[in-house]
Amino acid sequence: MCASTRSPCTPGRLRRACASLTPIREGTRSRRCSRSVARGSDVEALRLEWAAGAPRLRATEAMARQGLVTTVSSRAGTAVVVGWAGSVRDRVAGAHGLLDDFGRPGAAPRLPAGDYAAVLVCRDRVLLMRDEQARIPLFFRESGGQVSAVSTSARRLGDFEELERRYFCRYLTGNMAQPHSELTPFAGVHRVLGGEVVELSITGRMRGRALGRVGHADHPWDSTADGLRLSGAAKELRLALEHAVGRRMGTMTACHVSGGTDSTSVALLAARPTAAGQDSPRDLVLLAGRFGTGELAGEQPYLDEAMKEIHRHAPGARPVMVDVGDVADFDDFQDHAGDADEPHAHAFRAPFWSRLHAAAAELGCDILLTGCGADAMVDANPFHLHRLARTGQLRQLTKQARAWAAGSERGVRDVVCDYVMRPALPLTAERITALVRRGTVLGGLGSFTRPRWLRPGFARAHGYREAGIAESRFVFGRRPEQSLFEAANYLAAPDPLSWRRARQDGFFLSHPFLDHEVIATMRSLPPEATFRPGRPKAVLREAMADLLPSRIRGRAVKVPFDELYARGLRRHGDELIDLCRSARHPLVAEMFDVETLCRAVREAQLGVGDAYSWDRMNSSLALVVWLERLDRRGCAGGAGMPVIAGS
Incomplete structure (x- = not known):
């Protein structure tokens, strides 16, 4: 389940249902745990500083005991890896592999698969790196080309009095802005980007930043009949998925199961011996949410x-069935949004995931697959x-647009507008839509248009237009069919919550x-291999045809999570409005017209707007809470375990 409210475009939607198994009631306990982790939830898994010109590297002892941080040394130097590189089952080997590959002078190997951030202190240089999917955060503080500290927590490196206002404009352009932007909320603190390798001298002097080489296979596809092409694509996808699941199998693996094609496919592959790479799979936990009433209870037969x-x-x-029938979006919103390391655009959806995390942690799981x-x-x-x-293939465009329209039960004009016109001129298209639908605060508000509650003076002064242009180029790019993969990666999962709870839970989410x-594999496939009108994810269904039950393999529609969002606004709408009006941080009034934002909350309560406009409102509310609690949080953290100490 993506944390967004958007139903048609949210990658990896997770639907919940109930079953006739004994439930674990997590209501009171998980809320109590979420509050406790919120007090000091900026997770600093590692820290690198310099003393007398020599690097001093520390790892958090508690996270090292849990296996979330791995430290290795060799003649090449020392590496601290947060998360895992190569394989969950052998994190030490993955860390040694990083050190051996990158520790050689002048080496520029390919980045391995995994969910990791790593600091390598070699004999002649220091390297900072993250995997391409950028699940684990990593930041550095820099001034005049000199890096003074590195951490997995931006807040630990920043000054609360020196906030970077350009960051907030970037953040407010859309919920994909944070992970692929170098800016952080704090002046002088920078983000190591996904797939990037930052090289420093041994004294911390910046030498260079470059995207690491990542292997993307190119598969030659022939011009055989569509059926054979689909069959070949399905075989390639099945093999890639088996490898992906196998790399993520831990000592005790939890799989979220919702009764949909996606989560069921992952769980089935995890249950097969070939995925685990052994005679039988290791301890496997099947984690699901129980909804006893409402629309989501209709998912029970599939589950x-x-x-x-x-x-x-x-x-x-x-x-393991977790009773989530009473959960609503925006529960404990001040904890989930206010105590994160950075503003968390999807904090409104965190209560649901917190319930599942608590159940998996109680059982001792070391990874949760979704x-x-x-x-x-x-x-x-x-x-x-x-x-x-x-490319001027207008006849083919017309033919395929009609097929898309028929398969999705939409008009041809809507299909062409969404997938041809809007990507070509995204900002212009949004301005026109906003003018046509003007009259309400949320009317016509898309992904990039300035929300009416963001003050125009603040937007002009701190580069909102430039941020909107940058974000639209990232989302669509010159080739939107390729940009889709990068953009979807940052929409797909509520990883800030996974990271924030990691020290308590002892695991990360993985996808x-x-x-x-x-x-x-999917990049390499021709469109003919994946598109079947009226049959979404045709290549996945073909790939899993021998495993998926027919009832699940044949379903095309699932119940969205709109009920949780509507319930949350009914339950907490007045509280959210009071929160905005009582905000005292000076940046809130400088940035927002608070009364206009409050009207947006009222409109959303009444069902005005759409998923895009609700996303923008949710992000703004999370930012208000984050700013309000920014100066209330202590800086005490977990005990540091020295790895390399300066002389």
């Missing part, structure tokens, strides 16, 4: 079917229509559908 089939392959798997990312990664790519338009091998 029952998924559980039954997974148990057929892994009889020893443990089903189906996030499948909607964008393995479904047909609608922006192929844009390629046909810009096989966002594995670099899966993405590379």
